[in-house]
Amino acid sequence: MSSNATLTTWQRLAGFAEAVIDHNTVNFWASKLNPLWSINQPMARIVARTEAASNSVTLILKPNRHVVMPQAGQHITVATDINGVRIARSYSTSSVAEQPGLLAITVKQIEGGRLSNWLCLQAREGDVLYLGQPFGDFQWPAQQHPVLLLAAGSGITPMISLLRQYAAQQLPSKQVVQLHYWVRSREEACFIDELLALPKIQPNFSLHVYLTQQNQSQPHEYTGRINTSHFSQQEDLSNSHVLACGPSGFVSNAQQILQAQVASFQAEAFSPPQIRPDAHDNETVQITLQRQQRILTIPTGQSILAALEAEGINHPSGCRMGLCNTCACPKVSGTTEHLISGEQQQDENPALRVCVSRARSNLVLDI
Template sequence: MDPNVVNFWASKFNPLWSLDQPMARIVGREEAASNSVTLILKPNRHVVIPQAGQHISVATEINGVRVARSYSTSQVPEQPGLLAITVKQVEGGRLSNWLCLQAREGDVLYLGQPFGEFQWPALQQPVLLLAAGSGITPMISLLRQYARQAAKGGLFPSKQTVQLHYWVRRREEACFIQELLALPKIQPNFSLHLYLTQQDHTQQEQRQPYERSGRIEASQFAQQEDLKNSHVLACGPAGFVGSAQQILQAQVASFQAEAFSPPQIPADAEATKCNTVQITLQQQNRILTVPVGQSILAALEAEGINHPSGCRMGLCNTCACHKVSGSTQHLISGESQHDEHPALRVCVSRASSDLVLDI
């Protein structure tokens, strides 16, 4: 019997019943900040529970079209078996706006497999967590793991020095502040530094002791103790992550970073934006004429093709497809690839010649 038929009828009895589809029901929602919502999810048995710091693809159907994006997950304190995602409302973001404004308890979401390499360092070295905007979500997951494991392992309170440097535009956009402020009471070696990049601090008494002003810069780490032995985890927009790498990567023991904004188009691709190539979609028997300087995923979507996607950063492989022939360039590394490729990530690849794709 066709699994899709079984899934269809099973869902009539319970929306989470399926032969193979990872899904989760929304069982709670709460405001995380002025522009962010935390959704509590009850997964079905097909969901692989992500590790702390990992992401998962989340999808739903909006106006008859399935839309997917990637979000960091965390376990819900004192509620084993549940997952949480915190979603920032993004202007023009179809899924983020639906999740923030329309999603309600009882709605079912489709989930993908966990991905991402963020993890707490194995060594008891100082840890610097750098987060901008939505980059706080993998950090709160890691911090909850840090507190939970320290208590379980008898290392409570932990002697490991942990600092969170967190950038938001305004105070009301900061997530998890009360939880973060409570953490030093049980983990004295944790400290929070909140940077408000667009907050007016003309009245000095309005500033909290942990608050600062300004974007990321080297002076903020000039007095950092034991910087050379520190492990850095940075997450945020590509520009923020690039600045963090430039400032700290050569000064610390290890550096991990993840960016969630689309990659910048290389200068040579920008110069050829007006040139076009043809992409043949074998399964659809279609030939598209697309700009050379555009990601293949963006080109497909501009033609009304709803190709599966998730992180849009080349991390989750949701968008990967078989490239039969043609040349492509990786938008982040700049590397060119001319041979047949079984799993071309179209979100971070552009066509540099005519292509044939198994789509």
């Protein structure tokens, strides 16, 4: 038999197996032998956990073979079953020194956050998490211009990943890098020891920590929320590349202050976008869920995802910022508005991101 014929035979057998094998059944029995065994599901086992700050933990994960290792600055969707319901959220990942087969996530405990509370308070070594594939374009600028990193709260997690990549260079970099990091109190600041040690490796790095609810007491500490005075004496600002990450309000303020003054500005907000109020916010529309054969009446003043969850529908979601596409579903008909751009769409959409869309008319969704 020729090699082409053999390949065709194997392709047919693979197609047949794909059609007749129930992956969920195989995964269930495989997990009885080894929790990380799966025919198609990316998963990881927690192999260590440490306290990162007063309300944050770092979890070290050992992924199975279906997980694509993220690049510095990327996110990954993490999920687990809590009280019989699978809850998923997206977290920035970071590398684990001298252990390239592992990855880490640092999770801040959020009031009312079901997954963050479980990860911070209940998750233990040996627990298995379901993972998505990496996403995001938050990357170190290619040009050797000055870099300004702006982080607030949990926005430090993609920054530490990028800075570890920066620190790993064989020779000290000539690139000037500054990290401006806002937290409410020094007890909430993550990775401080690592950041304070970084100038010994990369002399052109400097750290500025801003405390919004505490007085400064250390040389690297300052007080106050982000404002123009923090950058008024900045050298070579017009050639600087800015990466900003934090709540949507922080990112919006950073853009207003710096975007027109710098060479480039890249930002990611980890909180859902705020909906612009208008005269139609108190109106309601009907959403038809084709596969579930349900018709819901929802308000137009919130995202479609939030409206579905308010009706008890556990629709898949991840980042809740329109980045990961976990929540995307086909829109058959109706008008929607993008919460960030304000753009309205009336045509069919094979991948409507319901976390950053609201209804502007009656909708039919393939859910």
